[in-house]
Amino acid sequence: MTEQGQNANAPARGPSAWGQAATALALVGALGIGLWTVQQTSSSSSASDGTPSPAGCSSGETSQETSSRRVTGTQLCEALNRSDLAELLGTPGQSAKTANGSDGSFRTGSGKEIATPSAQVEFDTYTVTLAATYDRLPVAGSAGLLGPDARQRTFLGRPAVLYSSRTISLSFRLDGGGSRSEPGVPARVVSVAQDAADSGGSFEMSLWRTDGGVPDEAVLLRVAETVLPTVPRWTGGT
Secondary structure: OOOOOOOOOOOOOOHHHHOOOEEEEEEOOOOOOOOOOOOOOOOOOEOOOOOEOOOOOEEEEEOOOOOOOOOOHHHHHHHHOOOOHHHHOOOOOOOOOEEEEEEEEEEOOOOOEEEEEEEEEEOOOEEEEEEEEOOOOOOOOOHHHOOOOOEEEEEOOEEEEEEEEEEEEEEEOOOOOOOEEEEEEEEEEEEEEOOOOOOOOEEEEEEEEOOOOOOOHHHHHHHHHHHHHHOOOOOOOO
16 A cells, blocks of 8 residues: 555655655545555565465554454454465465554544544555444445445345445655645445444455556455455454
8 A cells, every 4th residue: 555655646746845755545435434544564574385474464553442342453454464365366476565454433524433443455466455334324225325336236145335446645745744635546345234234334345456457356356255254243243
């Protein structure tokens, strides 16, 4: 999700004006997953047999008290950052460059705070994210809010929506001034109800390519089908 200096999707700026910038990519989704901020980590080492080892999960700041009924960003990262994730993505041999989780949230206009823990794993070819939203809203019927190509479906026995989105490329100065955003690369997203009854809240997985190409929907669904059932509290929902 991030690279040292400015991301390729960020507008080019001279170093004298911007200094060393930090860049974050965020999915724009009507379900309100929010902004993932990822810290740069070193490339992972390989095991003795030459098999790439994924980067270890690092945690961001926790902005709220976690609940026993909610999954945490660290738990999402541990579920997503599988040793076979590169193989599931169709890029065997690649090592995860970064793996992060955070316990974010956003506040609605009425002042209610909605928990949005999330995780992200970045490879040379793909970046994949996994998030949970505890907004108590059903997934069924939400396709109309997610763009003209959004498709309502059943996935893993639960209501789900498959749709396209686009990352946002953010550039900002270290002193907090002169921030700028613009559309980034296309992403493919699947949002799945947290329980079969669709009683509210969702798990959402997104996928985008470093080269800016349109990600393969089959790849996204293959990863989601493998990873989501391993998320804590998947069986019992919220």
